[in-house]
Amino acid sequence: MKPTAAREIPIPIGTTTLQGVLRVPRGSRGIVLFAHGSGSGRLSPRNTYVAERLSDAGLATLLFDLLTAKEEAIDSVTAELRFDIALLTERLIDATRWTQQQPGLHNMTIGYFGASTGAAAALAGAARIPEIAAIVSRGGRPDLAGSALADVKAPTLLIVGGNDPKVLALNRSALAQLKCEARLEIVPHATHLFVEPGTLEQVASLAARWFEHNL
Numbered sequence: 001m002k003p004t005a006a007r008e009i010p011i012p013i014g015t016t017t018l019q020g021v022l023r024v025p026r027g028s029r030g031i032v033l034f035a036h037g038s039g040s041g042r043l044s045p046r047n048t049y050v051a052e053r054l055s056d057a058g059l060a061t062l063l064f065d066l067l068t069a070k071e072e073a074i075d076s077v078t079a080e081l082r083f084d085i086a087l088l089t090e091r092l093i094d095a096t097r098w099t100q101q102q103p104g105l106h107n108m109t110i111g112y113f114g115a116s117t118g119a120a121a122a123l124a125g126a127a128r129i130p131e132i133a134a135i136v137s138r139g140g141r142p143d144l145a146g147s148a149l150a151d152v153k154a155p156t157l158l159i160v161g162g163n164d165p166k167v168l169a170l171n172r173s174a175l176a177q178l179k180c181e182a183r184l185e186i187v188p189h190a191t192h193l194f195v196e197p198g199t200l201e202q203v204a205s206l207a208a209r210w211f212e213h214n215l
Helices: 045-056 069-078 085-099 117-128 142-151 165-177 199-214
Strands: 006-013 016-023 030-035 060-064 109-115 132-138 156-161 182-187
Touching: 006 085, 016 045, 016 085, 030 045, 030 085, 030 117, 045 060, 045 109, 045 199, 060 085, 085 109, 085 117, 085 142, 109 117, 109 199, 117 132, 117 142, 132 199, 142 165, 156 165, 156 199, 165 182, 182 199
Parallel strands: 030 060, 030 109, 109 132, 132 156, 156 182
Antiparallel strands: 006 016, 016 060
16 A cells, blocks of 8 residues: 655644644545654654554544744753643644644544643543544553543543553553543553554554544
């Protein structure tokens, strides 16, 4: 199968412009927006791999930077903005509204793929946008979504590495607070970044099935 071409796009958010990478396979009826975390961005090799696999499954994807270049420079020193869940959530919501207004994208069902602290933004954003149809979290911090967890309606899949005990415990606690359809999948032998052979492939396969079913 020929890979879907990736296109760099600007996403205007008020007086700010975020940078994104859009893939739209022919015939796509659903789009997945990626919410990165912990200093990552649209060029994250792990999320790029997942996006490519979702594109292979016929889903459009939008990877974008939740922080501007200036903010990323600050965060690289202080590591404070990556934990500003309120800011990340607002950026994700604004990007979602932008997506809903774009020709060729506005009729698509929307899902969120969150990683690390971006997973909290995905859950908090979905709690405020009822149109979000599905959420997948990879090695996420859903606990940081706080009270918003109880308001999430979208079917939610939490994926955690079996060798990531602290994050696994946090995900189990968050799972108990979700009132929507939700499931926890543990990838054996995987650590937090899923760098072990075959583990990221398992993440992509689980995510693709979840989105295909719900989008």
